[in-house]
Amino acid sequence: MTPKSSDTTIYLTEQEADRIRKTATEHLKKCSDLAGHAREPRDAKAAISQATGAALMADMGTMTLAHPQPITPPLLIVSQPYPPSLIPISELRPIKISELQLSTHHRGRQLAVKRMSPVVTLSTRSWTMVQDDAGEIERLEIALHSTGPGGRDMLESARSFVLKEPYFTLTPDGEPTLRIDHPSDLLTITAPTNKAPASDPANTQLTTTVSPPVKAKSVNATSVGGRTEVRETATMGRGLFVVGQVVKRGEVVMGEKAFCAVSGVGKTAVTWDGRDGRVRVAAVGLERAVVKKLLGNPGEIGQVMGLFGDWEGAGERVVEAGDGPVVDVFRVQDIVARNAFGMGEGGSAGLWIRAAYINHSCVPNAERELVGDLMIVRATRDIAVGEQIFHSYDQSADYEARQKVLITTWGFECGCALCVVEKGDEPAVRETRRELAKEADEFVRVARWPAGRLAIVKGRRLAKKIQETYGEERYRGLPRLATRGIQAWLAKAAASS
Numbered sequence: 481m482t483p484k485s486s487d488t489t490i491y492l493t494e495q496e497a498d499r500i501r502k503t504a505t506e507h508l509k510k511c512s513d514l515a516g517h518a519r520e521p522r523d524a525k526a527a528i529s530q531a532t533g534a535a536l537m538a539d540m541g542t543m544t545l546a547h548p549q550p551i552t553p554p555l556l557i558v559s560q561p562y563p564p565s566l567i568p569i570s571e572l573r574p575i576k577i578s579e580l581q582l583s584t585h586h587r588g589r590q591l592a593v594k595r596m597s598p599v600v601t602l603s604t605r606s607w608t609m610v611q612d613d614a615g616e617i618e619r620l621e622i623a624l625h626s627t628g629p630g631g632r633d634m635l636e637s638a639r640s641f642v643l644k645e646p647y648f649t650l651t652p653d654g655e656p657t658l659r660i661d662h663p664s665d666l667l668t669i670t671a672p673t674n675k676a677p678a679s680d681p682a683n684t685q686l687t688t689t690v691s692p693p694v695k696a697k698s699v700n701a702t703s704v705g706g707r708t709e710v711r712e713t714a715t716m717g718r719g720l721f722v723v724g725q726v727v728k729r730g731e732v733v734m735g736e737k738a739f740c741a742v743s744g745v746g747k748t749a750v751t752w753d754g755r756d757g758r759v760r761v762a763a764v765g766l767e768r769a770v771v772k773k774l775l776g777n778p779g780e781i782g783q784v785m786g787l788f789g790d791w792e793g794a795g796e797r798v799v800e801a802g803d804g805p806v807v808d809v810f811r812v813q814d815i816v817a818r819n820a821f822g823m824g825e826g827g828s829a830g831l832w833i834r835a836a837y838i839n840h841s842c843v844p845n846a847e848r849e850l851v852g853d854l855m856i857v858r859a860t861r862d863i864a865v866g867e868q869i870f871h872s873y874d875q876s877a878d879y880e881a882r883q884k885v886l887i888t889t890w891g892f893e894c895g896c897a898l899c900v901v902e903k904g905d906e907p908a909v910r911e912t913r914r915e916l917a918k919e920a921d922e923f924v925r926v927a928r929w930p931a932g933r934l935a936i937v938k939g940r941r942l943a944k945k946i947q948e949t950y951g952e953e954r955y956r957g958l959p960r961l962a963t964r965g966i967q968a969w970l971a972k973a974a975a976s977s
């Protein structure tokens with residue numbers, strides 16, 4: 481996602497990306513080497529003092545830094561998605577900390593623990609030390625989605641927890657930890673107030689973080705989508721089509737408020753995905769906001785989970801599993817990656833559910849604009865009834881640059897009419913075109929205003945040279961993207977002289 485290509489490219493050099501890949505693959509190898517190994521007991525006193533010290537450091541960091549937002553986005557390893565627990569707590573058998581095995585999901589089991597130390601709150605995770613009934617101590621971490629209702633850290637919000645089908649693994653630093661990815665896998669136990677003492681187990685209450693009643697599925701009431709319909713396509717999954725009557729050039733095809741949008745800096749993280757080995761900048765702020773909104777509005781889980789995402793996970797059918805709403809955060813992560821749009825600088829991004837069905841073409845028939853978090857999609861030429869609506873996810877004039885963004889961010893290679901022809905060009909021709917386009921960009925950038933006669937002559941000559949790299953016959957009816965910048969400049973110069 482984040483179609484503003486600046487968002488996806490500014491942070492990382494190839495060297496940095498390589499270093500991240502190396503760190504991540506080493507971590508995964510270590511995890512898999514240790515899979516099934518017995519857990520080493522921890523020294524309770526040392527563990528608690530470690531957490532207390534770390535919590536103090538984290539708090540001091542927040543207080544003393546002039547810029548509390550991280551300057552470099554944190555690294556997340558997102559290679560091994562797994563589904564949330566779908567079994568009600570009453571059907572899970574208890575397990576003790578001493579029975580835990582490394583790099584293992586303890587399916588069919590549940591672990592009851594008490595928090596024994598302050599909570600260490602970091603930008604993408606929080607952790608603490610917990611103890612089971614047998615007095616054994618272990619580290620417990622919540623990854624990314626650690627904020628519960630009211631913006632409070634879930635670990636802070638209670639002292640007693642039950643972990644459903646606990647996952648015991650390693651932190652990227654190699655420290656063993658119980659790890660929660662899906663908020664619904666962590667149940668908090670709160671003692672009711674004004675009743676019998678909390679120590680009486682019969683009076684404790686088991687709750688998930690958020691569990692309002694499941695409402696009826698709501699359908700995008702805010703969108704003006706009456707002229708469109710979602711349909712299956714032959715090669716692109718589902719797409720959005722014009723129905724009813726032709727949409728004239730310049731008319732609004734649809735308008736839609738964001739399902740969820742976040743703005744501001746510090747909302748991204750660098751992720752390494754073991755499934756394709758790619759390093760990306762992900763909109764984790766938006767992922768967090770979507771998960772939180774869905775947990776609070778389970779009636780909307782289906783429509784978001786119905787969007788395309790690589791990880792199928794629990795799928796769109798699962799809304800709850802006995803103990804409250806269930807949201808598969810790995811599916812949200814993949815859905816956000818493939819469907820969200822950047823809204824400018826610093827990781828601001830939003831998810832528009834209906835607009836998410838609009839496929840990409842380098843020769844689009846529509847363009848989008850944002851008014852706040854309202855997305856307006858407007859026809860750039862007449863679109864006939866039954867025709868698919870396309871907009872451009874990436875507007876690079878250069879074929880290679882465009883394909884790289886499309887494959888990295890959206891996971892597909894474009895096969896539109898323009899790409900087919902451009903792909904057929906000799907690599908040397910594309911190289912010449914790329915060089916000329918660079919020259920033209922530089923010319924436009926430094927040109928003084930108002931444009932002199934000589935500059936206009938030079939501009940025309942450059943435009944012609946770029947134009948000549950496009951075969952007349954083969955490019956008939958197709959845009960010559962590399963001439964766009966210089967043509968716009970020439971038009972402006974002509975109008976002002």
Ligand SMILES: [Zn+2]
Nearest residue numbers: 842894896899
């Ligand atoms: Zn294309």
